[in-house]
Amino acid sequence: MKTSRIPGFYNMDVEERRQLLQKMNVVSDEHADYLFSKEPLSLDTADHMVENVIGTFPLPLGLGLNFLINNKEYIVPMAIEEPSVVASASHIAKIVRTAGGFKTEATDRVMIGQIQVVGCEDMTAAKDALLSARDELIAAANEAYPSLVKRGGGAEDFDVRLLNASSDSPYTQMLIAHIYVNTCDAMGANIVNTMVESLAPSVESITKGKVYLRILSNLPDRCLARAKCVIPPSLLASEGFSGEEVRDGVVLAYEFADSDPYRAVTHNKGTMNGIDPVVIATGNDWRAVEAGAHAYAARHGHYGSMTKWSVDQDGNLVGELELPMSVGTVGGSINVHPMSKLSLELLDVESASELGQVMVAVGLAQNLGALKALVTEGIQKGHMALHSRSVAVAAGATGEMVDMISKQMIEAEDIRVGKAQQLLEVYKR
Ligand code: MEV
Numbered sequence: 001m002k003t004s005r006i007p008g009f010y011n012m013d014v015e016e017r018r019q020l021l022q023k024m025n026v027v028s029d030e031h032a033d034y035l036f037s038k039e040p041l042s043l044d045t046a047d048h049m050v051e052n053v054i055g056t057f058p059l060p061l062g063l064g065l066n067f068l069i070n071n072k073e074y075i076v077p078m079a080i081e082e083p084s085v086v087a088s089a090s091h092i093a094k095i096v097r098t099a100g101g102f103k104t105e106a107t108d109r110v111m112i113g114q115i116q117v118v119g120c121e122d123m124t125a126a127k128d129a130l131l132s133a134r135d136e137l138i139a140a141a142n143e144a145y146p147s148l149v150k151r152g153g154g155a156e157d158f159d160v161r162l163l164n165a166s167s168d169s170p171y172t173q174m175l176i177a178h179i180y181v182n183t184c185d186a187m188g189a190n191i192v193n194t195m196v197e198s199l200a201p202s203v204e205s206i207t208k209g210k211v212y213l214r215i216l217s218n219l220p221d222r223c224l225a226r227a228k229c230v231i232p233p234s235l236l237a238s239e240g241f242s243g244e245e246v247r248d249g250v251v252l253a254y255e256f257a258d259s260d261p262y263r264a265v266t267h268n269k270g271t272m273n274g275i276d277p278v279v280i281a282t283g284n285d286w287r288a289v290e291a292g293a294h295a296y297a298a299r300h301g302h303y304g305s306m307t308k309w310s311v312d313q314d315g316n317l318v319g320e321l322e323l324p325m326s327v328g329t330v331g332g333s334i335n336v337h338p339m340s341k342l343s344l345e346l347l348d349v350e351s352a353s354e355l356g357q358v359m360v361a362v363g364l365a366q367n368l369g370a371l372k373a374l375v376t377e378g379i380q381k382g383h384m385a386l387h388s389r390s391v392a393v394a395a396g397a398t399g400e401m402v403d404m405i406s407k408q409m410i411e412a413e414d415i416r417v418g419k420a421q422q423l424l425e426v427y428k429r
Pocket of ligand 1: 266268
């Protein structure tokens with residue numbers, strides 16, 4: 001039985017961790033080869049991915065452990081440079097699994113393509129004409145991408161909005177047509193962009209207007225994933241703080257974020273600290289996910305918290321997160337980058353929908369990890385302790401020296417490159 005609860009993983013060396021994954025049968029031999037390769041993303045492949053390539057830019061790939069989501073075990077690959085993120089996600093996931101795990105769900109995966117129409121003589125008549133042609137336009141969009149229809153997806157809805165109706169300026173009044181497309185397991189940007197570009201001539205002839213933009217919207221609010229956890233306060237107690245204190249601190253932190261954009265953006269950054277590394281590790285477009293998540297956090301007219309934390313009638317802490325999740329398990333760089341293939345194998349998800357659900361669960365865990373630290377000892381203590389190893393490396397420490405120097409800096413409560421250099425000098429003498 002696969003488990004994501006691997007006690008002692010943290011204390012193993014990299015080689016031991018890799019071997020354990022192979023022994024656990026969560027990585028195939030082919031993908032394990034990528035792990036052991038010095039250049040998992042070859043220069044040749046990189047050169048075909050983007051322009052003007054001069055090299056590749058590796059990031060640490062860590063594993064978020066202990067995740068139990070809808071009663072399924074998940075080992076979560078996280079590509080990130082920031083210390084303490086992976087540890088914090090795994091710490092909270094351990095608490096949540098003791099409380100029964102995360103529960104997640106998702107809507108259908110429907111992406112939105114936009115077509116901007118200007119210069120119509122009568123905007124309202126043009127809008128009505130487009131709406132009357134709804135079925136033909138949906139059919140035409142599907143003809144532009146027949147393979148998607150074969151896979152069970154395709155364009156399924158169409159509507160039109162008139163923006164700035166009361167304006168006289170030809171620059172501001174415009175019709176925006178939306179085509180809604182179920183993109184199955186693909187993120188869908190190419191599919192949707194192909195469709196909206198193919199529809200543009202018909203839209204011009206129906207409206208007698210001019211089409212300018214034809215592009216995917218990165219606010220796919222019909223492609224949502226939700227995660228929830230319910231945690232008894234006893235599981236939240238931490239050195240010097242009762243579980244109730246931590247629970248109440250988390251709710252107060254949420255209310256702070258939800259009422260103040262200066263705090264909301266940092267609070268949400270903490271949530272995205274969990275989501276982005278999984279988006280990156282699986283070869284998905286993290287700019288798209290980031291953009292959608294922040295816009296969704298402002299959907300009520302003010303920018304607020306992505307997560308919601310409350311107390312239920314039994315005194316439990318309840319966490320919820322709902323976000324648009326425009327991620328795929330096929331297409332784009334996912335099938336090109338060897339490490340994303342490895343990550344998807346580790347995650348063992350069957351669909352893009354399941355992948356999005358794992359991501360929101362990790363985001364919820366990450367947000368709680370940050371808040372739990374912030375309402376208790378503060379984040380610097382744990383953060384600096386983990387950061388100390390990077391500081392030791394920056395000062396020139398290698399091998400066993402990294403942990404030795406890092407330990408001494410923690411003991412001295414002085415974690416700086418200068419201090420690490422001083423300590424290294426002692427060993428060099
Ligand atoms: C740091 O990367 C993330 C935090 O700032 C998030 C937060 O303040 O909630 C710790």
